[in-house]
Amino acid sequence: MSNISSKIVSDFSSIPVIKYPNSSDEHAKFIGSLQNALISTGFFYLSDAPVSSEIISALGSYIPKLFKLPQEEKDKFAMVNSPHFLGYTKLGSEWTKQKVDWREQIDIATPMASRWNGTEEERWMNVWGPSQYPDEAVLPGFRNAIDTYQAEVSKLGDQLVKYIAEALGLGPNGLDKFYEVKEKMQHRGKIVSYPVPDSDEGERGQGVGPHYDAGFLTILLQASPHPGLQVQNLSGEWIDATPIPGTFVINFGRALEFATQGIVRATSHRVLSPPATDEWRKVGPRYSVPFFHNIDMCVRMGDREKWGLEFSEEILRLRDSRGKLANTDSVNYSEFLTEPSGKVQLVGRVKSHPDVAERHYPEVFKQFFPNGLPK
């Protein structure tokens, strides 16, 4: 009985908005609110972040044009041609929990050359590598707009990691160990379009199915006014994360949850297709730009002793009073404990993009899809 009531008290029905700190007074308040978001919701809106609105609107103005490129131009930088799982994915070829996601997207990562040494054993390192872009002549300036945006958001992520460490009582450099080898880190992002379906057959379709993000933190720009993003609370209810202009949505991934002994919540989330109405059809597709701020690809989350993160009694008490998660049906990352983070990423990519995996990682593909490509 007491169990149940404590669960209800610590559960959430809305997602907090937290202002990025610009003074020492604001800093203390920010750290307190961040601590609550880390432990209780796993999601928050960040306002006043130090990413210029010019950079955001420069990128925003390209998004409709990007998806309106002729199909043959988009196919020229298709993800199936990239062992790094970077590039264009057409509608209907991405999967979450064996169900097709209804979105079209371009995966782009921060600049990096492949570090794979050519051996079979280290093939997973080939998940890292250069992005593919549309031809500069068909979309002049786009490459610069997305690269500039990602560089800025990447810096914001670096700063947030310091604040997160502080909010967990580890001091600002308390999580630096996960970023030891800068050359072995690549942050990944994408630009996504969720079309308004022709009809919704009674219930809204799967834009992207329930899942956890894998890394430390995700910085999401909701680049259009559509509803659709939903976040699962402790009781398993889906809470709307409606776009708030001038904010980013920040959420935490499985790696940070493991690293912090479950203090930080990786929260399950999904996106519903836009409502199939004429009103939304006039507005057009829903657009979003997630950015996954990663850790070093060679880090093994299972090496907990090595990380030696010590948390105060108070922080552990806050975790325990939050209560445990209801079982969710989100994608799990059970490989986390034993494999390097880069390999965990590969497994995630293989499950989501089986066509790319079949071509570039045939052995891993067979392991997860013994009966061939899903239909």
Ligand SMILES: O=C(O)CCC(=O)C(=O)O
């Ligand atoms: O499009 C969104 O708002 C969120 C997408 C998402 O959760 C993801 O791609 O991991």
Ligand SMILES: [Fe+2]
């Ligand atoms: Fe996500």
